[in-house]
Amino acid sequence: MTDDASPDLRASDADRERVADVLRDALTEGRLDMEEFEERLEAVYKARTYGELAPLTRDLPTAGAAAPPAPVSFTKAPVDSGGWAGRIVGGPGSSAGAVAVMSGFQRKGRWTVPKQFNCFAFWGGGEIDLREADFADREVEINCVAIMGGVQVVVPPGVEVVVRGIGIMGGFDHPRDDGPPEPGAPRVVVGGLAFWGGVDVTRKITRAERERLREERRQERLERRESRHELHRARREERERRRDREY
Template sequence: MTDDAVPDHRASAPVPDLRASDADRERVAEVLRDGLAEGRLDMVEFEERLEAAYKARTYGELAPLTRDLPTAVAPAGPTPVSFTKAPAQSGSWASRIVGGEGSSAGGVAILSGFERKGRWTVPRRFNGFAFMGGGEIDLREANFADHEVVINCVAVMGGVQVIVPPGVEVVVRGVGIMGGFEHPRDDGPPEPGAPRVVIGGFAFWGGVGVSRKVTRAEQQRLKEQRRQERLERREARQELYRARREERQEERERRRHGE
């Protein structure tokens, strides 16, 4: 076997300085609980290591806690959490670039408001106008008439908010006079096949905001995931409390019988 064919296991190992997630800490806690149940750790060692696991901030702090246990595994590598991930609920980008005409060519708000959101098709050019009013253009669940679409916004003493989904390339070319065009934060390169959204126009005593957000369904999924993780941590703390109480009870019984 040549040197090139030798697998490099170090490549898959977590970098010690990377931040650990709640799921990583829970995996280590599970190994420690198994070690306690099998008699490999006494209660004092278990409590010390469990406390250190929940306080750990990096993979380097987690790794030593299970290194001497036969069931020990290195904490899993970090799961990428990125705003550049394609929206799972809408399928691939190819399925969202549908061609044809858009389902709405523009929106007007004069002392009022307009919004385009949900399932709709963004045309090759969309015009939004707000005068002492506001508009919302939400592209998170939208389809696109072409690989590149232009959203032209004019805001006079009003505002327009454009919400783009993760993974979409955004170019802002608007001009503001006593107003402004907000640029979304850069969350890495666009997803392969994702559309390009060019936002231009004019803002006078008003503004055009551009932001990246996941869909409401994804927000709910992440919220539920965090709730479940909190419940698991609470159960782990309760289990530790019960174990400590039983240990103290057993110690009192031994003392009472003169052991």
């Protein structure tokens, strides 16, 4: 690896293949035995970054096979408009409150949360989904009154949440703690009263993020399968070379 390559840079399929070629050459030249070759080849197809690839060829003649073909700039780019900075939009908000009496309400999708949002549920329920929402201020307050009813508040990971509600024969459920808040993320304060009812504050990822994670897992399964096939091919080729040498 050259000085221009960051060990944290994600490796491509072509990078892994270049390292695999170096290992095959080392096996043919007798620099690696079959057991070492199989261990390193398996590690190649599991590697995600240049930092994981580089040690696999460091003691071989062609060390640096994991480096990218050209220098790359690794200066961190500023936060774009798609980050939290682009979601603190100011203004009055697109909805100031909601009421559900023996019915229900929803606030979800792309909407703007006002600085203060008030909702009331009596023998009914409501859903306040903030995962795709914009925010009128860096700190917003959601006041929920649930009487023999319930309200669910859904927040994305990275958002700081403070729950201050009072429960009387009811309660306010806190979200699962998933680490410190992300830089620039808004602060959501949930308060109010739950009487014979409840307010549930949960963290969930968006559908797009869930699909992205599912695709990553699918790619990992494909790479593991390809790694096994590559090991089988390498073993077969090595057996054939041994037979050729014997004859």
